[in-house]
Amino acid sequence: MNRLRSSRTAPRALACLALVAVLCAGNAFALDFGLTLSNDSELSGGGGLSLSQSDSAVLWLSLPIGASSSIYASAVYEFSGDFTYLPSYSDRVRWYSITAGRVEWEGFVGLSESMGLGWSVGRIPLQDYSGRVLNGLLDGAVVRLSAGQAIVSAAVAYTGLTFKDDAMILIDADDESAWSDDEVAFAPRRLLASLGLRLVELVPFHDLGLDGWAQFDLAAAGGTATHTQYAEPFIEGRVARSIRWRLWGAAEFGQDPGFFYGMAAGGRIRLSAPELAGLRVTASCAWAGGDYDGDGAMRAFKPITTGSLSSVAGTMFSDALGASLDASFVPLRGLTIGAGCGANFRPNGDDSYLGFELTGRVEYKPASDVTLGIEGGCFAPNATADPDASLEWMAAASATLRL
């Protein structure tokens, strides 16, 4: 992936840290801080052999502000390099980038005996219920009002200060053009707003809810503005102790300026057996509708932030269907072994089957501050649909040290 970062955000990161440092002066006794060092190496093949290397250091600090809120701030240094062993490609090496990581002021206060208000402001993780419509670290704010068994949430966010390869916003042709332009570093300028409701255990052991998201295109100058809105009902719960399940659907409505719509849905069922070496088996399915009606108003579903359906193949979550099965267990304390398989489809195509994926992973935590991991996988594409496609594979190793 073409990742672009620069040191242009260094002043912003330093300003955030300075602000936090000032606040620390009055709360130094409660200050908590640390350093997380990570190494990620990935070797992949298919169209060509390539090595991706990333080393990062995340400096974070946390401190309480008053009795009911706290600040968390982090700054990220990263070295990364993509080395492709093909004559027509050149290596990409970025010796350093310094960016702001998660910077968040969060808190919770009781408003009355039956009501509480929580908030989170800054560069914060934002996602819809499924994580398929929106999932990213964005600049914005969230408030959550808890009243008995109901949680009402509202959020606003802006995407234009996030790097484009982190935000992954590919809604319209303008976005795709900006994505392939190496001179453009930041994500398309979009204003996001959301309103959500979750009813906790309204049905015994089950939550019901509705997430609503909208994105407004602020970069219409010279191009076409594409606004989209999403309504996402969901239900999740547990059957007995061992089985958890969830189901969600999403309807997308858009204007560019003509009206269009798209559909998506997904589900997951998980069997947990902690007594059997921590065994977990998860079956999941996700579908993003295509343009099924030709010239009609229906189009391929486009989420706000684009995600992949699989680990090895780059099947995007638009006009695609993915089904997967994953199992993991913990044979020794700190050691987790997992394996998974999955198939991808494009129901709207002539030959809907895209391919099959197998993955495996081992994670070892010899101490709470150290994590070592290796993973590998391969994707066998459907040779009937694409005779030129070859087996794709990847092998990765990671190490994380938290100080």
Add this chain to the structure above:
Amino acid sequence: MMKRCIVTAAMLVVVASAAMAATLSATVVEIAGKVEYQVPGKDWKPAKVGDALPKGTIVSTGFKSTVLLKVGTSTVTVKPITRLSLEEILQTESGTQTQLFLLAGRVKAEVTPQASSAVEFQVKSPTATASVRGTGFEFDGTNLLVAHGSVQLRTPHGMTRYVRSGEFSYVATNGSVTSPAAVSAEGGLERIDELIDQADSDSRVDVQLSGAIDMTPPTATVVITIL
């Protein structure tokens, strides 16, 4: 004459009710390390096996110190570095009512149900209340691990979830009770990081954020915020 009879009858009912709702005390059964208690209006004193602790007593344990209390038909293990207030220990006609307030630290309770009477047992904290009828659980005011039976975990703002045998739940920093996760009760709340990881992975979305971003809030922050 009629009026006098009614007044007398009413007084008898009041006296009888008072007699029925007798205040009990907790008894110290086992001690390890340094354990002290303070009866209301009196000074702190070291606990001894057999001491009776009346309503309103505050129990405090030091490092590597625990005390086992018998409260009615239930037992409470007060874990190290804990401060616990015995708010109410009442024997009524319908059963026993116990209400404890966890100022800091952690307790493990074994509530024994009675065939002929109800047992109401509550452990409160500034963050949440665990209410049970016939169960065994471990609670530190925020995190709840149920060994057997069923526990109602409720926040001060009224959000409630039922946590069943072999499940773990906690009150998140945004004030909501997380959906209970199936976990092994082995090790108790000592391995709180693993339990929170398991609970979070059940509620997490399938698509993970990528990049060198530390998304895990430090445990210490959670502790500082809540206490």
